[in-house]
Amino acid sequence: MHDIKRDEIMDLYKNPHNKGYMSKPTVSVSKKNPMCGDEVNLQLKIDNGIITDAKFDGNACSVSIISSSVLTDYIIGKSINEVKKIKKNDLLKLIDMNLSTSRISCASVVFSALQNALEDL
Amino acid sequence: MKDVRKDFPILNRTVNGSPLIYLDNAATSQKPKEVVDKIVEYYYKYNSNVHRGIHTLSEESTEMYEGARKLISDFIGADNPREILFTKGTTESLNRIAERWVPANLKRGDVILLSDLEHHSNIIPWQKAAERIGAEINYINTDDNGEITIEEVKKMISDKVKLISISHASNVLGTIVPIKEICKLAHDKGIYVCVDGAQAAPHLKINVQSLGCDFYAFSSHKMLGPMGVGVLWAKEKILKELEPYEYGGGMIDEVSFKNAAWAEIPIRFEAGTPNVSGAVGLGAAVTYLSNIGMDNIRNHEIELSKYLLEGLKEIKGINIIGPREADKRTGLISFYFLNIHSHDIASVLNTLGIAVRSGYHCAMPLHNKLNIPSTVRVSYYLYNTKEELNTLLNGIKKALDILS
Ligand SMILES: Cc1ncc(COP(=O)(O)O)c(C=O)c1O
Numbered sequence: 001m002h003d004i005k006r007d008e009i010m011d012l013y014k015n016p017h018n019k020g021y022m023s024k025p026t027v028s029v030s031k032k033n034p035m036c037g038d039e040v041n042l043q044l045k046i047d048n049g050i051i052t053d054a055k056f057d058g059n060a061c062s063v064s065i066i067s068s069s070v071l072t073d074y075i076i077g078k079s080i081n082e083v084k085k086i087k088k089n090d091l092l093k094l095i096d097m098n099l100s101t102s103r104i105s106c107a108s109v110v111f112s113a114l115q116n117a118l119e120d121l
Numbered sequence: 122m123k124d125v126r127k128d129f130p131i132l133n134r135t136v137n138g139s140p141l142i143y144l145d146n147a148a149t150s151q152k153p154k155e156v157v158d159k160i161v162e163y164y165y166k167y168n169s170n171v172h173r174g175i176h177t178l179s180e181e182s183t184e185m186y187e188g189a190r191k192l193i194s195d196f197i198g199a200d201n202p203r204e205i206l207f208t209k210g211t212t213e214s215l216n217r218i219a220e221r222w223v224p225a226n227l228k229r230g231d232v233i234l235l236s237d238l239e240h241h242s243n244i245i246p247w248q249k250a251a252e253r254i255g256a257e258i259n260y261i262n263t264d265d266n267g268e269i270t271i272e273e274v275k276k277m278i279s280d281k282v283k284l285i286s287i288s289h290a291s292n293v294l295g296t297i298v299p300i301k302e303i304c305k306l307a308h309d310k311g312i313y314v315c316v317d318g319a320q321a322a323p324h325l326k327i328n329v330q331s332l333g334c335d336f337y338a339f340s341s342h343k344m345l346g347p348m349g350v351g352v353l354w355a356k357e358k359i360l361k362e363l364e365p366y367e368y369g370g371g372m373i374d375e376v377s378f379k380n381a382a383w384a385e386i387p388i389r390f391e392a393g394t395p396n397v398s399g400a401v402g403l404g405a406a407v408t409y410l411s412n413i414g415m416d417n418i419r420n421h422e423i424e425l426s427k428y429l430l431e432g433l434k435e436i437k438g439i440n441i442i443g444p445r446e447a448d449k450r451t452g453l454i455s456f457y458f459l460n461i462h463s464h465d466i467a468s469v470l471n472t473l474g475i476a477v478r479s480g481y482h483c484a485m486p487l488h489n490k491l492n493i494p495s496t497v498r499v500s501y502y503l504y505n506t507k508e509e510l511n512t513l514l515n516g517i518k519k520a521l522d523i524l525s
Contacts (some may be wrong), residue, residue, distance in 0.1 A: 010523075035480070036464065036479070036480040036481060036495060037480065037481050037485055037495070038462075038464075038495065039437035043378075059462075059494055059495075060462065061461060061463075061465050062460035062464075062465045062468075062524070063464070063465075103464075103468070106464060
């Protein structure tokens with residue numbers, strides 16, 4: 001939580017990027033955090049193998065919101081093949097919050113949703 | 122109440138540089154030195170398998186194990202120790218009834234009545250058992266104050282209802298359920314009552330005979346005892362007709378290559394080597410609780426509930442769930458804020474050394490029904506103090522400053 005106080009992180013929590021719903025997503029996947037039952041919904045718009053837009057929503061804690069915001073920012077503009085190569089650890093590095101084990105599961109919900117979404121493609 | 126804090130070594134530790142304030146007692150309680158010492162003593166001096174050998178250690182070990190059974194039997198006012206079955210906890214106790222008693226006593230079309238405030242472990246075993254025999258499950262609803270009223274129970278009772286399984290106290294709302302009245306109502310109609318006592322046995326003086334229930338389940342670890350042991354109490358008459366839960370060593374009188382004759386109760390229900398140190402530890406825990414006095418613990422908790430309810434009410438935007446009156450609760454209060462997630466509040470509190478639970482507390486259906494997000498749950502016990510609650514209240518305010 002010391003990290004969460006860092007301004008940019010707190011700013012992302014209060015004003016997350018890509019939060020909400022898009023019309024006619026190519027895929028939409030909801031994933032629950034097995035630890036607490038919170039749910040994140042991830043939607044992707046895909047054109048010619050490129051992720052042209054990504055949005056997320058759901059009832060989620062700060063870590064999950066920040067993680068979803070960072071991940072959606074990161075994948076927009078990338079190809080499906082590039083995005084398939086992203087590992088959970090890459091995301092944890094990107095958000096750089098020094099999370100405890102229980103909070104890693106909060107950060108990972110959106111990542112599982114992304115993996116599910118790509119499975120079907 | 123005498124100062125008990127010195128009996129709990131863990132209360133001396135710090136978390137994130139602050140003294141630990143442990144307010145997650147509904148998940149598991151801390152253990153007094155007496156309990157831990159007893160377990161150590163058992164392993165250092167008496168360890169041996171029970172009901173097996175004629176050597177001294179085996180006899181002493183058996184005496185300690187059966188002695189613990191007697192202590193627990195007295196603690197909950199059972200008719201005799203044969204009615205006390207050791208299990209690994211409330212979950213196993215409830216599963217045993219669902220697995221063994223339900224198929225032998227219920228049939229297709231019968232109804233099992235639960236309530237909407239149940240913990241998952243008092244829902245899923247019944248769902249599975251009902252599915253197998255074609256029985257149905259109905260739910261008694263809590264009222265606006267988070268209480269289960271007798272009128273509501275009456276409304277749900279029909280000729281089809283054969284079993285009511287209900288918590289004595291809720292692990293989310295804190296509500297104390299009127300078990301005695303429910304049992305009276307049920308028995309007039311020949312309905313059996315099973316009580317999930319996981320959140321009540323640590324806080325209330327329990328007398329299974331005056332409650333009038335048929336089954337009572339609870340866990341050692343929530344009432345100062347070790348993890349991995351719990352109790353299923355049932356009337357002797359019921360146990361005598363009940364099929365064993367597991368089969369194996371220790372629970373038989375005679376075995377041939379074709380079949381086996383069961384030992385007497387309760388040994389019949391304890392196949393395999395039991396958790397002797399666990400039982401002995403729980404025996405020490407109920408002795409400790411009795412020495413303090415369950416009434417003293419109850420009064421202390423009502424004091425804390427009153428104090429905390431007052432303090433929480435002052436916080437802007439807070440939504441407190443469960444009964445408004447302190448004496449209708451055990452030692453816990455859950456609350457939520459609409460735009461701030463419970464995990465985040467728990468995280469800020471953790472930086473201050475305060476341990477609370479956040480989430481759905483194994484009661485998803487209740488949260489969904491009340492249409493509330495996950496909650497923060499503060500649960501206290503005999504060693505918690507008003508000073509700690511003051512630190513908590515300041516911590517919540519600090520969390521709100523950071524997060525909103
Ligand atoms: C009301 C209630 N029932 C059952 C249980 C399950 O107890 P255990 O995990 O010890 O089996 C709990 C524990 O959280 C509880 O609060």
